[in-house]
Structures are given as C-alpha cells and as structure tokens.
Amino acid sequence: PTNSREIAGAGTALPSWNEGSTKQAILDFVEDVTNPQSANYIEPKDRIATFDNDGTLWSEQPVYFQFFFAIDRIKAMATDHPEWKDQQPYKAILENDMPALMEQGMAGLLKVVMTTHAGMTTDEFEKIVSDWVATAKHPTKNRPYTDLIYQPMLELVKYLQQNDFKVFIVSGGGIDFMRPWAEDVYGIPKDRIVGSSIKTEYDYNDGQPIIKRLPEIDLIDDKEGKPIGIHRYIGRKPVFAAGNSDGDLQMLRWTAANSAKSFKLFVHHTDEAREWAYDRDSHIGAFDKGWDEAKEKGWTLVDMKEDWKVIYPYELDSVD
Amino acid sequence: PTNSREIAGAGTALPSWNEGSTKQAILDFVEDVTNPQSANYIEPKDRIATFDNDGTLWSEQPVYFQFFFAIDRIKAMATDHPEWKDQQPYKAILENDMPALMEQGMAGLLKVVMTTHAGMTTDEFEKIVSDWVATAKHPTKNRPYTDLIYQPMLELVKYLQQNDFKVFIVSGGGIDFMRPWAEDVYGIPKDRIVGSSIKTEYDYNDGQPIIKRLPEIDLIDDKEGKPIGIHRYIGRKPVFAAGNSDGDLQMLRWTAANSAKSFKLFVHHTDEAREWAYDRDSHIGAFDKGWDEAKEKGWTLVDMKEDWKVIYPYELDSVD
Ligand SMILES: [Ca+2]
Numbered sequence: 037p038t039n040s041r042e043i044a045g046a047g048t049a050l051p052s053w054n055e056g057s058t059k060q061a062i063l064d065f066v067e068d069v070t071n072p073q074s075a076n077y078i079e080p081k082d083r084i085a086t087f088d089n090d091g092t093l094w095s096e097q098p099v100y101f102q103f104f105f106a107i108d109r110i111k112a113m114a115t116d117h118p119e120w121k122d123q124q125p126y127k128a129i130l131e132n133d134m135p136a137l138m139e140q141g142m143a144g145l146l147k148v149v150m151t152t153h154a155g156m157t158t159d160e161f162e163k164i165v166s167d168w169v170a171t172a173k174h175p176t177k178n179r180p181y182t183d184l185i186y187q188p189m190l191e192l193v194k195y196l197q198q199n200d201f202k203v204f205i206v207s208g209g210g211i212d213f214m215r216p217w218a219e220d221v222y223g224i225p226k227d228r229i230v231g232s233s234i235k236t237e238y239d240y241n242d243g244q245p246i247i248k249r250l251p252e253i254d255l256i257d258d259k260e261g262k263p264i265g266i267h268r269y270i271g272r273k274p275v276f277a278a279g280n281s282d283g284d285l286q287m288l289r290w291t292a293a294n295s296a297k298s299f300k301l302f303v304h305h306t307d308e309a310r311e312w313a314y315d316r317d318s319h320i321g322a323f324d325k326g327w328d329e330a331k332e333k334g335w336t337l338v339d340m341k342e343d344w345k346v347i348y349p350y351e352l353d354s355v356d
Numbered sequence: 357p358t359n360s361r362e363i364a365g366a367g368t369a370l371p372s373w374n375e376g377s378t379k380q381a382i383l384d385f386v387e388d389v390t391n392p393q394s395a396n397y398i399e400p401k402d403r404i405a406t407f408d409n410d411g412t413l414w415s416e417q418p419v420y421f422q423f424f425f426a427i428d429r430i431k432a433m434a435t436d437h438p439e440w441k442d443q444q445p446y447k448a449i450l451e452n453d454m455p456a457l458m459e460q461g462m463a464g465l466l467k468v469v470m471t472t473h474a475g476m477t478t479d480e481f482e483k484i485v486s487d488w489v490a491t492a493k494h495p496t497k498n499r500p501y502t503d504l505i506y507q508p509m510l511e512l513v514k515y516l517q518q519n520d521f522k523v524f525i526v527s528g529g530g531i532d533f534m535r536p537w538a539e540d541v542y543g544i545p546k547d548r549i550v551g552s553s554i555k556t557e558y559d560y561n562d563g564q565p566i567i568k569r570l571p572e573i574d575l576i577d578d579k580e581g582k583p584i585g586i587h588r589y590i591g592r593k594p595v596f597a598a599g600n601s602d603g604d605l606q607m608l609r610w611t612a613a614n615s616a617k618s619f620k621l622f623v624h625h626t627d628e629a630r631e632w633a634y635d636r637d638s639h640i641g642a643f644d645k646g647w648d649e650a651k652e653k654g655w656t657l658v659d660m661k662e663d664w665k666v667i668y669p670y671e672l673d674s675v676d
C-alpha cells in the first residue's frame with residue numbers, strides 16, 4: 037500500500053500468490069481505483085469484473101469438463117436408446133472411440149450437445165447437472181471436477197468482491213451448466229453467471245409452469261460473443277477482465293475500451309507438473325493472438341508455475 | 357411485527373402506504389420469510405424480487421413513455437431525412453396524426469422502433485436516451501417522465517433491498533431504454549434490469565471496439581417472455597413479483613410455482629384524480645385475466661386510490 041488508507045484485505049490478500057510483479061500489479065490496481073483521492077477512482081457501481089471459466093477459474097484438460105458431462109449423459113441415456121449402439125455420434129461415445137467421434141465433426145458434436153442439454157425442463161436440467169457434479173470424477177486427477185478450481189483465482193475473486201467489485205463469470209461454457217454449482221464453488225451468484233445458452237419456451241402446462249430447453253442455439257458466449265454477452269447481461273464495460281485464451285481477447289479489448297482505468301489479465305498455463313502446460317498450439321484453450329496482444333499492450337500475464345504457490349484448494353494442506 | 361426480532365425498516369417502512377391489509381400483507385410476508393426461526397425462512401440468495409416497470413414503477417398513460425421517446429426521436433432525426441415527409445409511418449408522426457400512425461399497424465410501429473432504437477452503437481444509444489430523459493416532458497403532466505414514478509413502489513423496492521432481496525426490473529420495455537436512467541431513479545443496478553432487446557454485433561472497428569444495435573428482435577420480455585427473461589438473466593424463480601397488467605400474469609404464475617413461500621402483487625390503477633383509472637378494457641396495460649386470477653388465488657391487489665398516500669415523489673412536500 038502506498039498510503040495509510042484501509043484496503044479491504046490488503047496485507048492478507050492473495051495468500052496463494054507468490055510475491056512479485058504480477059501480484060503487486062493486482063494490488064496496486066485495486067488500491068488505486070478504490071481510493072477516492074486517486075484520479076483513477078472508480079465508483080462501486082462501475083467496478084465490474086469479468087472472469088472466463090474454463091482454464092481461468094478451473095482446469096480444462098484434456099478437454100472441457102462440460103464435454104465429459106455430455107459424454108457421461110449419453111452413456112446414462114443409452115439404456116433408453118438401444119438404437120444408439122448403431123448410430124453416430126452415439127456409437128463412438130458408447131465405444132469410447134474418440135477418433136470416431138471427432139470424425140463426426142461439428143455437426144456430430146452439436147448433436148451430442150443438443151441431445152444432452154435440450155429436451156427437458158430447466159428444473160430437470162439443473163438437477164441432472166447437480167447430480168453429475170456431485171458424483172463425476174476427472175479421468176486422470178481422479179477427483180470431483182469442482183476440486184479442480186484454482187485457489188489463487190478464488191482468492192482474487194474474493195479480494196475484488198471485498199473491494200466492492202461485482203464479479204461475473206463470462207464463459208463460453210453453458211450458462212445453465214455452470215449455474216447449479218458455480219455459486220457455491222466460486223461464491224459468484226447465479227445472476228452474475230454469463231455463458232452460452234440455448235433457446236427456451238414457457239409452457240403453462242395445465243397450471244404447472246415450466247420452461248422447456250429447446251435444441252437451438254441462443255448465444256455463443258465466446259470471442260465476439262463475450263462483449264455481446266457482457267452488454268446483454270451487465271450493461272456496462274468491465275474495468276477488470278481475466279481470461280486464458282484467444283477466446284477472451286475480445287472481452288479484454290472491450291475492457292480496455294473502458295474510459296476508466298482497467299486491468300487485463302491472462303492466465304498462462306505453464307505448469308506441466310502441477311496442472312498442464314499449453315498455449316499457442318493447444319487443441320483446448322489456444323493462447324496465441326491473445327498472448328501477442330498482451331505483450332504488445334502490457335496486459336498482465338499470470339505464469340501459473342511462477343506466480344502461484346498452489347494450484348488447487350486441496351493442495352493447501354501441504355503448504356505451511 | 358409479531359415478535360421482537362429486528363426487521364430492517366420495520367416501523368418506518370412503506371411510509372407512503374396507508375395502514376391496511378395491503379401494507380400489512382407485505383410487512384407480514386417479509387417478516388416471515390426473513391425470520392430464521394420461521395418454517396417459511398428464505399435464504400438471502402433465494403430472495404429474488406421482480407418488478408414490472410410500465411404501470412408498476414412509473415406511469416404508462418396516455419401511452420408507454422418509450423413510445424414518446426420514439427416519436428421524439430423520429431422528429432429529431434427528420435432533419436436528416438427530408439424524404440420522411442412523404443413516407444409512412446414517418447409522415448403520420450411528423451404531422452402528429454396518431455390515427456394515421458395507428459393505421460400502419462404493427463409493421464409501422466416496428467419500423468418506428470427499429471429506426472429509433474437500432475443503427476447506432478450501444479454507447480451512442482445510451483447517450484441518446486440519457487439526453488432525452490433529461491429534457492423531455494410528459495404531454496399532460498408537463499414534468500420529466502422520471503418524475504412520474506410511484507413513491508410507494510420506490511419505498512417497497514428499498515424495503516425489500518434492506519431485507520436482502522435482490523430486486524430486478526422485468527419489463528416489456530427496452531432493456532437499453534431503461535438502463536441509462538433506472539439505476540439512479542429506482543436504485544436498481546443496470547445488471548438487474550431485464551427487458552426486451554434487439555440483437556447486437558461486435559465490431560473491432562480498427563482498434564476501437566463497438567457494439568452495434570441491429571434492427572432485429574432478440575427477446576420480447578412480455579407475457580411468456582417474462583419467465584424466459586427471468587430464467588435467462590436471473591436463473592432462479594422469484595419469491596416476490598409485482599406487475600399491473602395481463603402481461604405480468606406469466607411472471608406471477610412463475611413466481612407462484614416457487615417451492616418457497618412467495619408474494620404476488622398487482623397494482624390496480626384506480627385513481628382517476630391523481631393518476632389514471634383503467635383496467636379490463638384499457639388499450640395500455642389491460643388488466644383482465646390477471647385480475648380474475650389474482651382474486652381467485654388470493655394474490656395481493658394494490659388499490660392505488662385507497663392504499664397510497666401519494667402517487668409521485670413530488671407530492672411528498674404537500675403531505676405532513
Ligand atoms: Ca478459457
């Protein structure tokens with residue numbers, strides 16, 4: 037702290053971040069824009085922070101966790117669909133034949149998404165996701181997916197919230213896939229979760245109102261869709277944005293276009309031992325143009341290996 | 357209060373509401389669901405309240421105020437469109453010929469809406485609305501439109517917020533028409549304003565990112581669209597909902613479908629002297645099926661004439 041003003045959480049903030057320029061840049065920014073005496077002061081109502089989810093708040097390897105959800109759902113639903121054993125893309129999934137699944141291309145993947153994410157009510161889907169999150173385990177980490185969240189990012193979310201930032205998730209993942217668990221896991225309320233969505237239909241249903249999930253895309257909240265999602269759901273430009281891939285570049289540019297001082301952050305996956313290491317050529321979370329632009333514009337790059345004491349909350353026990 | 361627990365604002369809450377069964381029903385509900393000892397206790401995260409805007413938070417006669425905005429915009433834009441003096445629906449507007457405008461039907465109205473609400477950036481539209489709200493006056497009340505908000509409903513919004521309800525606007529009006537002023541006027545943040553929307557497009561625009569407003573409907577947040585908007589933006593069913601017309605019936609039914617205790621309220625326009633009196637046959641804000649269902653199901657009917665000491669904030673000076 038550069039003055040004696042009380043910063044919420046300062047001193048104890050970001051304990052899982054190593055001391056260094058990355059942590060200091062975050063602390064300095066929050067110090068500056070929350071200081072009423074600063075020329076860069078930002079009123080609380082304008083303190084909007086947006087976080088990508090996959091690869092920014094939790095892991096995303098070997099593939100997006102929502103993909104594992106879809107695979108598990110196809111297998112669970114297959115008992116009611118004996119015909120799937122001879123039909124693509126279901127056959128490939130039931131035979132655990134990922135190359136054959138990939139051969140089905142985008143059309144095949146979209147079919148899997150719609151089969152598993154549409155055709156039920158919103159209440160039913162919420163329960164399906166909640167049940168899956170409570171029981172499913174990551175194939176190599178062998179832990180619940182919600183164990184694979186980033187402890188340092190949790191601390192960053194909390195630190196911003198303590199300083200009167202409104203923290204939103206803005207993810208390419210499904211809004212209704214995240215809502216059932218993200219509120220408890222991240223401390224980010226349901227109404228501050230923005231994601232990709234499908235269309236819905238209201239039905240009075242003989243006095244029992246329901247909302248049905250339709251197999252039709254509404255918003256793809258990725259790349260150009262992120263500023264659009266931010267405008268749709270939040271209505272003002274962020275002053276803080278965090279992502280990890282080229283899919284976040286437009287969100288960070290939109291944030292940089294704010295007339296107020298802003299903070300742009302990319303998480304760079306550099307830790308092969310504790311998490312995964314990937315960037316420019318990755319099939320998931322490719323970080324290429326975003327990396328170049330971050331270096332050119334002086335945005336903050338988080339080096340997971342260097343900047344983070346631990347990756348996951350369950351590692352905290354082993355740290356003094 | 358039925359016990360000695362401290363209710364935020366109790367005793368001083370709702371000062372512009374006359375004592376009686378309506379006010380008491382509101383106080384009793386909030387008392388009950390915020391009492392941790394009550395079987396009906398609702399956790400703060402589930403305390404979602406949704407308010408219609410036109411006719412529920414501010415007046416809507418002789419027509420929706422957003423319609424006056426569109427008319428004023430056509431007249432302001434006409435200097436750049438000399439051809440409009442011979443083209444419908446513009447000709448009718450420029451000649452103040454409302455019957456001729458109505459003859460253009462829905463297609464004509466949609467043209468007026470798209471001409472005035474699309475074709476500019478989101479930043480530009482925000483400024484246009486802000487400028488209009490700051491200068492335009494209601495044709496008969498001769499006051500800024502934002503003077504014509506309901507003091508008792510402002511108090512209700514504040515009372516719910518003080519008791520940890522998240523209060524949202526869920527309006528058939530335009531989301532981007534409301535956001536520039538509703539935050540300050542109602543104390544409801546931009547990200548808790550849900551309304552009808554048009555599609556948008558992100559453009560990097562040579563390093564200056566913009567979002568363009570396109571002449572295409574996205575969501576009509578009215579009737580069946582209200583539960584859909586609530587699901588899209590909030591992600592959980594309300595426990596408190598307030599409306600004034602049949603356009604709110606689906607929202608109130610969706611609220612009634614909450615497994616938690618819920619409160620459903622209709623504002624009934626009964627005060628011809630201080631505001632307007634209208635219901636079943638009104639061309640704006642028709643209240644017919646909603647009225648019947650409210651009576652059948654015991655929902656709360658606010659009688660503006662009987663229940664409210666004042667209608668508008670500017671009348672407070674004349675009340676002791
Ligand atoms: Ca990502």
Ligand SMILES: [Ca+2]
Nearest residue numbers: 408410411601
């Ligand atoms: Ca209304």
